[in-house]
Amino acid sequence: MSLTPAEEAHGRAPREPLRIVLADDAVLLREGLVRLLTDDGHQVVAAVGDGPALVEAVLTHRPDVAVVDVRMPPTHTDEGLRAAISVRAQLPGTPVLVLSQYVEESYAAELLADGSGAIGYLLKDRVARVEEFLDALARVAHGATVLDPQVVSRLLAGQRRNAPLEALTPRERQLLALMAEGHSNTAIARRLALSNSAVEKHIGNVFAKLGLPPDDSRHRRVLAVLAHLGS
Template sequence: MRIVVADDAVLLRECLVRLLAEDGHDVVAAVGDGPSAVQAVLAHRPDVSIVDVRMPPTHTDEGLRAAIAAREQLPGTPILVLSQYVEVSYVADLLADASGGVGYLLKDRVAKVEEFLDALDRVAGGTTVLDPQVVARLLAARQRRDPLAALTSRERELLGLMAEGYSNSAIAKRVSLSGSAVEKHIGNVFVKLGLPPDETQHRRVRAVLAYLRA
């Protein structure tokens, strides 16, 4: 495979170049900053690129932004992010086009060279490969953004009926539950949505608004 390597740590970059060469791959460019990474990908159109997250000039999320920029200009180009950090917001952006060919591995969790090379092959083939810690952070971030994530399917159903304007007694008839069971479920909805009793605001209205926003 033809590969671009982008990492500002010279020693690691050279180790990757040697490792890939020994495995029979052709490293067409080895660069140390975000803008150079984008230029290299566009110039060489490699089979896959390996990109670190924190590189010059910002040493924050430059590599991820470079990866996203490269895929925007060259849709579907395979990118394997190899980093010490999980940057959740940019991972979501990297996955947003759903075209595959994306990987995100944490450096300290790549235990074996064979596993790393296998992940690289899979990303080059169009597969999405994510470190388990990355998956966990993405799910946690989604739950924080989605106020309904903690609700059970039954609680979501009842909240939907509340949004349609049904009273508790009407909901009970529609779903064949007792009035007390419906009241308990709706009480759980209020708790999970963080809506304590409040004399100044109607909890039912606020719960429906949360449902409609989600």
Template structure:
């Protein structure tokens, strides 16, 4: 994969470069601010970009805003966001275009190398990967008109794992049920959320969005 890395923290940035390159991928650009990230994505069209939420000058949401701008200029450009803390509104903003190929992980996950690299690959492939802690905090924001109100507890559990980016097979292993049972739950989720006649990956993204916005 061709990767862009955007982080103003030199130690973490260089660590990410080494990790990515040692696992057979090419780092095509390394930047430390939002405008440079946008320029790098437009110029290089990377397979995935690793982006810190907080970058200069205010160290608030520059990385996120730059990622959103980059995806407006290069629609669907895969973005994996890293953050020190859970910034719930940022996750909503990044997911708002409904194109998939986005991830949001806490920086602690980088130390779990296999999981981090797996998340990077899934985002590059068009998937949506969310840190379990992000999912947990998003649940607190459930609105009164919950679109998930018709789902059974088992279907909600399946959808929560979908939001973490797990495949049906991985969900089956987590829940200790058959692949066929998971597929049935997923079909029921699509039906109850009125997600019809669309390709599977796109419907999964829309189902996860409904889960996050519920």
């Protein structure tokens, strides 16, 4: 589904009702998310509390998007992430929005490793900013890659000695960070007060410096984000 001019200008995905599977072991947060999502017109087809239940629910319901907590029982380390990766392996391209209490760069890298997009990684604090959370959810459901700005900042800080990234100018780094947050070219142009053609030129330079030549079979924006992560 294409964006309206207003949605494209603000980098927003259309907000039609979505079928959602939700996985979080914290009952209060899970029920709060169910209420938030249903109030926005979405249908939560399953709300579960552990990784295996998430995989089963996604395979059963084939939702438009899954919202997943990284840390779930029994060890509260990375069960949610592992379940999300399992879902993507069994149903390639399934949109997944991961929520985490902390910035954990390796998790973001592993989620993005298949290069197919439709992945989001947000800090749980972002849920309190309801419109931002719902907009990110819609973008992921429509195939975008959306990373929390704090995650992007950490990734940039951690990759200062990465030779390909060192070749980027400050402006090109800025554009790459906004790409990693899931913004469209038009939204980036508005945010940086640049023309669309200037944004396209800068992004073309980013792709060239990162060694990503034109290739319709690959998602170059996702691959550029992967360069952030050193994958």
